[in-house]
Structure formats: C-alpha cells, structure tokens
Amino acid sequence: MKSAIQQWIRNAALAAHAAGALPSDLFPAVEVDEPKSDAHGDFATNFAMLAAKSQKLAPRKIAQALVDHLSDPDGRLARVEIAGPGFINFYLQPWAWPPVVAQVLAQDQGYGATDIGRGQRIQVEFVSANPTGPLHVGHGRGAAVGDSVARILSLCGYDVQREYYINDSGRQIQTLGRSVILRARQLLGEEIDFPEDCYPGDYVRDIARGVLDEKGADFIRGADDAAVLYCARVAAGQIIAGIRRDLALFGIGFDRWFSEQSLFDSDEVTRSLEELKARGVVYLQEGAWWFKTTDFGDEKDRVVVRQNGQTTYFASDIAYHRNKLQRGFDRIIDVWGADHHGYIPRMTAAVEASGGRREQFQVLLVQLVSLLRDGQPVAMGKRSGDFVTLREVLDEVGRDAARFIFLTRDYVTPLDFDLEVAKQKSNDNPVYYVQYVHARIASILRKAREQGVAEVAWREPAGRRLVEAEEIQLIKALARYPEVVAAAAQALAPHRITFFLMQLAALFHAYYNKHRVLTEDGDLTLARLCLVLAVQKTIRNGLSLLGVTAPEQM
C-alpha cells in the first residue's frame, strides 16, 4: 500500500514537471509514512518540503503542483490535503483496506517476505561461547538475537549461513585440561588448593570422574602435557556436546560449527600472517610480531605472534575472518558480548587487511543480562562456579518466554531478566499476551467449524463488510507487517518484530472485546473470520521470526 503511494507521488512529480508546474527534474527520494494521528490521513509525505531546495519553490506550492497532477486510476483515494508547512496527507477509501486480508491469506507463511536481500550471501556468527563451561543467560541473549536476525534476513531474501566458532585451541583449553587433571587428583584423595585461574564448576568434576574411570589413576598421577591435552580434548568435546543440546532445546541450530584448531591444522593461521607480512602490515619488534592495526583506525598496534613464538587469539581470529571472506560472503555479521567492544577496531582492521571492505563486516554488541529473582540479583560468574546456566533458566521459565524476553529490548541496552516475572502468566510477561491472540483465534475457528463453516476463504462482496474502525485498524497493522520485517532486517533489530506483535495483539484483543466474529449474518461472519485468520497467520509468522511457538490453545 505504501509503495503504491510512493509510486503515485513519483508519477505526479514527473507529470508536474512535464506540464511545467515544477521547474526542476531533480527530485528527492519519496518518503511516505503513516502519521501518528488519524487527523493526518492514512499516509503522508514530506516530499514537498524536501524538494523545496532543488525546486526553489515554497513547499506548499510544490505540494499543490503534485496534488494537481496526481492520478488515481482505481479511485482508492478518498481525499488528499495539503497541511502544515507542506505535508501532503492521503486519505484512502475505506474499501481500499480489506483486500490486504485476502493477500495475507493467499501468501500464508510467506506473508512478510520480501526480496530486499536479493540473494546476497550473508553469514551470521553467534554464541561462539568457549567450550570451557555450559552456556549461561548472557549467551542465551546472544543466541536469541543471532538466531532471530538470521531468520529475519532469510525471510528478506538473503542467503544466510549460521555459524558457531569453537575456541578449541590455545591457553584456555589447556587450562581446562589442567582443571580436569586437578579435579581427578582430588578425586583420588589428594589435597590440592584449586588454582584461581582454573575452572571450578561441577561439570569439570564429572568430566574428571569419567576420565579417571576410563584411563585409570596412573594416567592422572603421571599426567604430562599429552595427558593434559587429552583431558582438554575430552572435556571440550563433552562441553560442546552439552552446548549443542542446550541450544537445540532453545530451538537454535547452526549450519556449521567451525573449529579454531582447524585453522592451525590447515596452516591458515600461518598463511594469513604471511600474507599480512607480504602486505607490509605486520612487523617485528622486541621479538614479537605486530599487526599495524593503526593503519586501519585502531588506537594501537596488536601482537599476533608473541615473543615465545606462540600466536595470539587475535591471530586465529584474523585467519578465521580471512576464511570467511574466502568463502565468498557478501556480508559478515558477528554477534558479540558487549564487553568485547574494544575488539572491533582490530577485527575490522583484520577484515580490511585481508582484502575485505570494512562495510562488509558488522558486529552486533549484545549488552549484559542481569539475572534476577523477585527483583533480587542472582549470583553469577564462572569463577564462583555457581552461575545459573541457560539450561536451568529454560527448565524454569520455558523456551518461549525466555526467547521473547531476550527480544523485547533492543540489544544495545542492558537487560534485567527476572525469573519470577518470566514465569508469570500476566501482562507483565508479554509473550503470553501475544500467544493468547493465536490461541483465541484458534478457538474461534474451532467454534466456527462446529457451527458448520466449511472453509474460511476470502469472497469479494462479503469482504466489503469489514467497516468497523477496529477492523480497519487491524488491517492497517497487517499491511504494515512486511515493512516492519524489512526494517528489522535493515537495522538488524529483531525487537521491532516483538513490538509490532505486541501492538497487533493489543489491537486484536480490543477488537475481540468489542465485536463478535461469529454472528447470525453469514457474509459478515465470513469476512470477520477471514480477518482474524489473517491476524492469526501474521502473529504466527512474526513469532516464528523470534523462534517462539504459536499455540492452538492455552
């Protein structure tokens, strides 16, 4: 609908210019929006104000010229007015809206889809938690955001690949191995002060028990580097398996699990460093190799090979992102925790130095989650070992509530996640508010079937019976959905879907309370059934972008 208006304005501008009413053929992009107030019409444009400079005419004169040359072949426009400093307000005929319902029904699961991505290949890398412990709530937020962004982009015509990067190499993995050995020795009765830098969680003890059972006490007592490495591999393997299970429970899957170690095995780390050396952006100083990230806007250069000859984590990451570029992605999106923001300039430098363009690479910084219970903070932090895992949260509040809450806030703002609120089945917890719409409509449809309505299908004269203000409001909201999805894709902002759904739900609940769908009047009933079915489908489609289910009953 909006695009139709844009086209009308564009045509009117050209016609006005052709007729000599507008001096210049330089026109700004046509922006059409939906005014907050009904007093300003169904749609409005600021085109005349924007064009004032190039036309060298007063905005209201331009607006008048446009209105004079506006053509509306099918008569959908009821009225056009020029208002304020030069807004043009469009009022549609009431009958212009109901056909949207037919469109929603016809497109069904595809309603909301667009092709703004034009098949562009885009990779979303998210979660990528280190395999040193189970996922916690913060990872959950990143998972919800990354997954939803991927779903939205897919629906908008992007060719999306989801990836999880496993840091299964380097020092922390060694620390993990050491932790296992130490726990195993404790199990053997040794008195050991567990070091600060090791991983204390119960899961480490479980893994240690497993290794002990399998390899025997001598293996643990005489542990050498190889044994530590062995324990590290076993532990990482088990932890990753657990992470996969938790993510599956959360409804999240990946196209690829990418191992950091594989970059060493394939020599890509070395090769990427050689390439950078060849480009002259890596230099030797005080026995270490430095990447000149300052050439690319970073505040200081960064070490890639330490004095001791070991590569840094950053070196792996350079190789990893070079690998991504080589796989031919047009865009690369990384979802990170906000505490990594200082890492962005150097990573951008790496992408650029590896032959990518800086616009190709984008990082979504997901802010911290604080876990609360009844407003009181719940202890977290790996060091203490008693942090609440994502799994525990899912078991307690359920997948739908958790995902919805993670996405009811823009990810740039910190989030308080209150376990008690998440469990509440009230308006405090909007996931149920939205799901309730779906269930209520399912109930209406069941009832209609009982009353002998064989099929809910759009039929033309009947459709004209949708004339109530609440009905038109609902249809307008439905019409907006594809634009909301597209905007969410462009801004990489899944919370826009969430807010749209809450708004649509509010409109539906209000309508439901004021008007009956099932009436004595066959045509009216059919029209309203079509409307609520369209609402139901849109709710379902929107929820699916969030990874939330749409229940038939509650």
Place this chain on the structure above:
RNA sequence: GCGCCUGUAGCUCAGCUGGAUAGAGCAACGGACUUCUAAUCCGUAGGUCGCAGGUUCGACUCCUGCCAGGCGCGCCA
C-alpha cells in the same frame, strides 16, 4: 586519563534512521465475564525526552561541550 554504549512517565521500555499534539506495559485509581478463552478489555492520572548551546522550515532523533551510569583499554581469551 582515553574509547564504546546508555540516559524518554514512579518502574521497565518503544519511538519506524529529521516530521505534525512524544507512545506502550507494569504499578495507582474507577469500571466490564449468562454471549467466540477475563492469560482479556474500557476509562482516569502520570513528561523540562540528563543539562547547556548549535545546525534548519522542523530535533527525543544530527553536531559540540558538560553531568550521571555500565563496559572496555594484556605479548589473556
């Protein structure tokens, strides 16, 4: 000290990339279930958009400077 993010109703947050009179939910108060699910709805009240300048037809939105909070500034990952 430097950098990034945030500051909107008592609380939690939106505000469609500069548009018209700044919006929701919760909390408060008053109402609505013999009728398709009350996990719902209707109404009342609630604001110096952190502060001060600037840019322009027009600023919550952009720029500058302050103030407050969070996070980050390793040859850790």
